[in-house]
Amino acid sequence: MSEYEHGSAALELGRALRDRGWMVACAESCTGGLLAAALTDLPGSSAWFERGFVTYSNKAKVQELGVNQDTLDRFGAVSEETAMEMAAGTLEATADAELAISTTGIAGPDGATQGKPVGLVCFGFAQRRGEGIVTRAAARIFTGDRAQIRQQAVEYALASALTMLNPA
Numbered sequence: 686m687s688e689y690e691h692g693s694a695a696l697e698l699g700r701a702l703r704d705r706g707w708m709v710a711c712a713e714s715c716t717g718g719l720l721a722a723a724l725t726d727l728p729g730s731s732a733w734f735e736r737g738f739v740t741y742s743n744k745a746k747v748q749e750l751g752v753n754q755d756t757l758d759r760f761g762a763v764s765e766e767t768a769m770e771m772a773a774g775t776l777e778a779t780a781d782a783e784l785a786i787s788t789t790g791i792a793g794p795d796g797a798t799q800g801k802p803v804g805l806v807c808f809g810f811a812q813r814r815g816e817g818i819v820t821r822a823a824a825r826i827f828t829g830d831r832a833q834i835r836q837q838a839v840e841y842a843l844a845s846a847l848t849m850l851n852p853a
Contacts, residue, residue: 694843702733710782715790735782750774765822772809
């Protein structure tokens with residue numbers, strides 16, 4: 686995906702981060718690196734993109750991001766709770782990022798379970814505030830095929846991160 690395929694959300698997010706002197710990092714499951722790719726497609730992104738993790742398996746979420754195994758057992762990998770822990774773990778893994786975005790979901794065509802349909806994506810957002818980390822989560826159900834669901838998830842993550850930085 687290029688910056689043009691992602692509209693202006695990545696570009697606007699990059700500008701907002703640059704203006705603050707902030708770095709962003711991301712942790713991805715269902716989007717498999719597409720979020721990091723959308724951000725790094727932009728010239729000059731090294732000024733505000735710190736790193737990305739692709740933690741597709743539960744084991745990787747635990748090992749790389751410090752997601753609690755109990756969270757995975759109780760709520761599942763596709764949950765707002767896991768998404769928030771992924772985002773917080775991303776910030777804990779780096780001293781340089783002030784903002785983290787995570788994605789975990791069911792892009793399909795298989796993988797749906799009771800109460801978790803294909804197209805469900807959970808997002809985590811974490812921001813450093815003083816000595817602590819503040820997290821929030823969102824969940825959305827997207828439609829379309831696997832590629833369309835993943836692209837919509839990237840768009841939503843970018844737009845939501847921008848809104849978080851520039852609240853109305």
